[in-house]
Amino acid sequence: MKKSLAIIGAGPSALAAAIYTTREDIPTVLYEKGVVGGLAAITDKVENYPGFPSGVEGMILANQFQSQAERFGADIEFGEVSSVKKLNNAIEIIVDNKPILADAVLIATGSSYKKTGMPGEDDFYGKGVHYCATCDGAFYRDKKIAVIGGGNSAIQEAIFLTRFASHIDLLVRSKIRASDVLQKELKKYIDEGKITVHLKTTPQKILSLEGKINGIEINQEDDIKQLEVEGVFVFIGLNPNTGFLQGSGIELDEQGLIKTNSRLETNIPGIFASGDVRSGATMQIASAVGEGASAALSIREYLESQKH
Ligand SMILES: Cc1cc2nc3c(=O)[nH]c(=O)nc-3n(C[C@H](O)[C@H](O)[C@H](O)COP(=O)(O)OP(=O)(O)OC[C@H]3O[C@@H](n4cnc5c(N)ncnc54)[C@H](O)[C@@H]3O)c2cc1C
Numbered sequence: 001m002k003k004s005l006a007i008i009g010a011g012p013s014a015l016a017a018a019i020y021t022t023r024e025d026i027p028t029v030l031y032e033k034g035v036v037g038g039l040a041a042i043t044d045k046v047e048n049y050p051g052f053p054s055g056v057e058g059m060i061l062a063n064q065f066q067s068q069a070e071r072f073g074a075d076i077e078f079g080e081v082s083s084v085k086k087l088n089n090a091i092e093i094i095v096d097n098k099p100i101l102a103d104a105v106l107i108a109t110g111s112s113y114k115k116t117g118m119p120g121e122d123d124f125y126g127k128g129v130h131y132c133a134t135c136d137g138a139f140y141r142d143k144k145i146a147v148i149g150g151g152n153s154a155i156q157e158a159i160f161l162t163r164f165a166s167h168i169d170l171l172v173r174s175k176i177r178a179s180d181v182l183q184k185e186l187k188k189y190i191d192e193g194k195i196t197v198h199l200k201t202t203p204q205k206i207l208s209l210e211g212k213i214n215g216i217e218i219n220q221e222d223d224i225k226q227l228e229v230e231g232v233f234v235f236i237g238l239n240p241n242t243g244f245l246q247g248s249g250i251e252l253d254e255q256g257l258i259k260t261n262s263r264l265e266t267n268i269p270g271i272f273a274s275g276d277v278r279s280g281a282t283m284q285i286a287s288a289v290g291e292g293a294s295a296a297l298s299i300r301e302y303l304e305s306q307k308h
Helices: 012-023 058-071 133-139 151-163 181-192 285-305
Strands: 004-008 028-032 076-079 081-086 091-095 098-102 104-107 109-112 142-149 165-172 195-198 201-209 213-219 225-227 230-233 238-240 272-274
Touching: 004 012, 012 058, 012 285, 028 098, 058 076, 058 098, 076 104, 076 133, 091 104, 098 285, 104 285, 142 151, 142 213, 151 165, 151 181, 165 201, 165 213, 181 195, 195 272, 213 230, 272 285
Parallel strands: 004 028, 004 104, 028 076, 104 272, 142 165, 142 230, 165 195
Antiparallel strands: 081 091, 091 098, 109 238, 201 213, 213 225
């Protein structure tokens, strides 16, 4: 009997892996609890995926990934995986309370960006409220924006966004927790007047006019103010989608992302991880796809080795 692969998730990384494994004649089933195409499918416009010089709608890109994987025989099933367990001769995953056995498993469940929960955040998701500076920063050339967060990633991304934005209001809940090096660099932008830091500040709500963001209301030590901005970038952390791996024995890093070796294999032989759920991932579609392809080649090698 042919050795099989179960992929958890059907985002870009999973679909890229499936294109490779199905072409290698490895029976491949993907289990998806939400939207096929993952975060890419809910992204308005993707401007940095190679091969699309004028950009591409996230949903269209996701549909293309799906069609290509299905053309070679990938089977996409809807269901939520709640556990992964290595048995003697197989790996068991539980999908909607049903046990499924496979010879290898790829975990490609991605990560969710933490939200502030303020009113308007969801309404303007991807259309004024953003979670990725590399992806969406260029939309704010010569515009005023707000950045929310005080950790390393928020400071790093705020500095990156100075390439585009004319001014950045940096909203920090308590104090800045970034490294000394980053804080020194930040000071240069503060001195130039490019970034204004608001400490002890919580965002209250997104303000808008005719369907477009025109400001943000903030609370700074009980003083309610309104700042004029056209975009808001939120960098308050990530929630890797790895809760279901509790008790699996799969090693995670301190953020909860899956640790792998250079072959994208976890500490448990036969269980691989790729894309935004992997420790060290760069949280981009192109890299998630690249990792999916690399994982597929490692999986092929692993399954070959199990035949003898
Ligand atoms: C608003 C926004 C805009 C972005 N814009 C860009 C951009 O312009 N360019 C760019 O390169 N990147 C962009 N990104 C980042 C990009 O979308 C991600 O890096 C990419 O989608 C990661 O792919 P992935 O397959 O690793 O994970 P995901 O896309 O997160 O897919 C994971 C899938 O796994 C499923 N899943 C999770 N847990 C389970 C479970 N237990 N059982 C079954 N299924 C499960 C999820 O439902 C999801 O569909 C953007 C992200 C956001 C949020």
